[in-house]
């Protein structure tokens with residue numbers, strides 16, 4: 598496993614490499630990330646994983662500071678997985694030219710509405726990485742569904758790299774794995790698991806119901822009443838265009854909520 602610390606290392610290591618799979622991450626690796634890496638290793642000849650906590654996608658400085666970081670543990674996981682390259686760039690290597698990203702008004706929904714500047718930061722970094730690395734495929738998780746949607750739509754206009762979407766990996770209690778879960782105390786973790794189970798069941802009953810808008814409104818209220826929980830949004834949207842939907846078919850339930858000051862997102 599080659600560790601690449603800057604653009605020079607990167608160019609040297611990737612010279613002549615084709616059929617490259619790229620897995621971008623912010624580290625604190627868990628089984629969700631690992632599933633992306635395994636998929637890349639399966640269908641690409643070489644795999645590169647980046648670990649970079651991208652400052653420009655945090656709309657809140659404390660959130661950026663307290664984001665979990667576990668470099669040594671991450672590197673040992675990647676070594677065991679026999680990843681070919683790990684890219685650990687620093688800010689100056691990445692942000693060495695100006696680029697303005699704008700999110701269309703129709704896309705300023707869900708997290709784009711509540712985390713101002715977040716997806717501009719995500720798209721910015723993803724387009725810089727894609728330009729530098731030029732992978733054949735980029736592996737991204739459905740856990741961050743809106744991110745996958747926006748990044749795919751942006752990159753396909755500029756690059757030939759193909760985005761491969763990967764299923765959300767959950768724990769035994771149906772909670773989507775997330776680096777942020779490590780910030781939860783035991784009772785908060787229980788609450789997060791309860792919310793996941795609740796919404797998973799909710800999705801099943803919606804198949805047979807008609808007045809979905811009313812039910813969503815009530816479900817939002819119910820989850821909001823859990824201890825220490827504040828729901829930011831709970832919405833049903835079409836999974837192909839993210840337009841509001843009143844029908845569960847071809848749609849997903851999207852949620853963002855806080856437990857104490859920890860923000861979690863998921864989709865069902």
Ligand code: AMP
Nearest residue numbers: 622623624629737738740741765766774
């Ligand atoms: P992050 O390190 O949180 O920026 O995530 C890096 C990549 O891993 C993104 O494409 C995420 O969507 C993906 N990912 C995060 N959690 C999961 C999960 N539980 N299952 C599948 N993919 C995930």
